[in-house]
Amino acid sequence: xxxxxxxxxxxxxxARSIYCLDGLNFFLADVRDGLGPYLAIYLTSRQHWDPxxxxxxxxxxxxxxxxxxxxxxxxxxxxxxxxxxxxxxAGAVAAGCLAMILLPSFPVVVAxxxxxxxxxxIFPPAIAALTLGIVGHACLAxxxxxxxxxxxxxxxxxxxAAGAAGYLLGYWSIFVLVALMAALSAATVMALPExxxxxxxxxxxxxxxxxxxxxxSVFELIEDRRLLIFTACAVMxxxxxxxxxxxxxQKVTQGMDRGTAVLMSACIITAQVVMIPVAIAASRLAxxxxxxxxxxxxxxxxxxxxxxxxxxxxxxxxxxxxxxDGIGAGIFGVVSILVVADLTRGTGRFNLTQGxxxxxxxxxxxxxxxxxxYIVKAGGFDAxxxxxxxxxxAGLALYALGTSETRDAAADVPAGDLAPQPS
Numbered sequence: 001x002x003x004x005x006x007x008x009x010x011x012x013x014x015a016r017s018i019y020c021l022d023g024l025n026f027f028l029a030d031v032r033d034g035l036g037p038y039l040a041i042y043l044t045s046r047q048h049w050d051p052x053x054x055x056x057x058x059x060x061x062x063x064x065x066x067x068x069x070x071x072x073x074x075x076x077x078x079x080x081x082x083x084x085x086x087x088x089x090a091g092a093v094a095a096g097c098l099a100m101i102l103l104p105s106f107p108v109v110v111a112x113x114x115x116x117x118x119x120x121x122i123f124p125p126a127i128a129a130l131t132l133g134i135v136g137h138a139c140l141a142x143x144x145x146x147x148x149x150x151x152x153x154x155x156x157x158x159x160x161a162a163g164a165a166g167y168l169l170g171y172w173s174i175f176v177l178v179a180l181m182a183a184l185s186a187a188t189v190m191a192l193p194e195x196x197x198x199x200x201x202x203x204x205x206x207x208x209x210x211x212x213x214x215x216x217s218v219f220e221l222i223e224d225r226r227l228l229i230f231t232a233c234a235v236m237x238x239x240x241x242x243x244x245x246x247x248x249x250q251k252v253t254q255g256m257d258r259g260t261a262v263l264m265s266a267c268i269i270t271a272q273v274v275m276i277p278v279a280i281a282a283s284r285l286a287x288x289x290x291x292x293x294x295x296x297x298x299x300x301x302x303x304x305x306x307x308x309x310x311x312x313x314x315x316x317x318x319x320x321x322x323x324x325d326g327i328g329a330g331i332f333g334v335v336s337i338l339v340v341a342d343l344t345r346g347t348g349r350f351n352l353t354q355g356x357x358x359x360x361x362x363x364x365x366x367x368x369x370x371x372x373x374y375i376v377k378a379g380g381f382d383a384x385x386x387x388x389x390x391x392x393x394a395g396l397a398l399y400a401l402g403t404s405e406t407r408d409a410a411a412d413v414p415a416g417d418l419a420p421q422p423s
Contacts, residue, residue, distance in 0.1 A: 004128040006288065013135060014196060016192075016195050018393060020148070020188055020189070021131065021134070021143075021146075021147065023184075023188040024086075024185060024188045024189050025150040027154060027179075028123055028151070028154070028181075028185045029155040030162075031093050031156075031178060031181050032120050035318070038171070038249075039057065040054050040421055042171045042174075042271060046151060052173040052374055052377050053106065054148075055243075055373025057364040058246055058368065058369040059367075059369045060114045060316060061114035061117035062365050064113065064115060064121070064360045065362040066214055066366060067118065068118040068121040069121040069355045070359045071355070072122045072126055073354050073356065074258060076122070076129050076202075076355075077228045077350070077351045077352050082197070082202070083130075083189045086127075086185070087185075087190055088119065089126075090185045092116070092118070094118070094180075094182040096112040096116040097116070097176070098175065098179055098185045099111075100175060101176075124137060126371065127147065128144075128351065128354060129350070130349065131147060132204070133176045133199060133201050133202030134198070136198075136201055136377075137345060140337075140338065140341055141284075141286055145279050145281075145283025145350070148282075148330065148334050152273075152275035152279060153272075154270060156276075158177065158178075159269045159272065161177055162177055163262045164330065165177055166262070167262050192403040194259065202350075204345055204347055228346055229398070229402045230357070233398055233402075234332075234357055234364075235360050235363065235395075237332060237392070238326075239364035240389070240391040241325075241328065241329065241368070241388075243368040244385070245267060245387060247385065248318055250387075256395055259395050261313050266315075266317060268320045268322075270319050270324040271410070273290035274287075275329060277329075277331045278327055278330030279331075279333060282330060286334065290407045291406045292403060294335055295332070297327065297331060298328045298331035298335070299396040300396060301327050301328045302328055302388075302395075303389040303392040303393045303396070306389030306392060307385070307386070308321045309385040310385045361374075371387075372384045373385065375387055
């Protein structure tokens with residue numbers, strides 16, 4: 001009987017691992033979300049697509065994610081070549097971005113968006129798995145907050161570069177910028193030391209497991225009422241949130257031309273700058289207050305934001321409203337990972353569960369873009385924003401009344417998994 005190799009100690013990663021995780025989250029910031037609202041502006045102002053066609057193109061990326069996200073989570077649970085998976089996915093995103101500027105027809109744009117969505121489905125579970133595998137549960141909250149802070153910092157840098165490039169060189173340069181960041185992401189993840197990744201811990205297995213034992217079945221996961229309610233709430237959050245910024249971009253495009261890229265960059269930068277301290281604060285407060293009260297704050301700002309968008313078309317006011325997006329999204333990015341880690345600890349299904357929830361939330365985001373596009377076409381932008389705000393109110397009520405605190409949900413996990421980690 002062979003003796004398993006000792007695991008790298010949790011919470012004691014090398015400086016190289018720390019900096020590689022920082023760099024990976026920084027460079028993947030713009031890659032994991034694709035072109036986002038910049039694509040909506042490009043298709044509206046340069047290709048003269050109507051809102052319904054833009055909505056379909058935006059949703060195509062999410063359809064690609066929906067089709068692959070659960071598989072991606074299961075794949076990350078099973079494989080040891082997690083770094084290579086991230087690098088390959090980044091290459092696919094770069095290829096899709098370049099295809100859209102070389103052949104900007106409806107079929108090519110939709111197909112490229114679907115490819116980007118499928119590739120991007122690898123990033124969230126892979127980053128969470130690499131993080132958990134390196135630092136362990138004891139330090140997951142703090143490291144997740146740091147991951148999100150670097151992710152938002154990368155989005156700020158990318159938005160500044162995209163705004164400048166779009167204004168000075170043209171919209172094609174924004175597509176090239178995303179492709180460049182994808183290449184840097186691939187290089188950074190391959191520099192992460194493989195020997196420091198505990199692949200059993202990375203899938204949420206108990207500390208005494210060998211990476212195969214103790215894995216719950218998929219049926220046991222989907223029968224967990226706590227996961228089902230949290231998934232429903234996450235879907236409603238994304239339904240309410242996903243289309244808001246693209247609709248803002250389309251709304252201001254009606255009265256602007258060349259300066260729209262700069263305005264959109266200002267909206268993104270404003271939100272991302274706020275997300276940096278919010279992510280760090282959320283990771284700390286989630287450990288002291290608990291997950292639920294922190295997440296309630298994220299949900300509460302969504303309907304307020306949707307309502308405020310109906311009250312003005314002033315570019316400066318729209319940028320100011322984006323502060324609320326920074327609060328909501330900054331909290332969600334941290335707390336959602338912690339809740340899933342809480343509910344799956346010891347099951348060996350951390351990444352599969354992430355993938356299943358991400359599939360559901362991608363459906364919500366896809367519906368958000370498609371349905372809001374048709375609502376705007378029929379009733380105007382205010383009708384679209386008010387619809388999204390109403391969904392947010394319903395989601396807030398469900399989360400407040402239908403969920404319980406999960407911070408101590410792993411209290412019944414075998415003691416080996418809860419043993420104090422080295423400080």
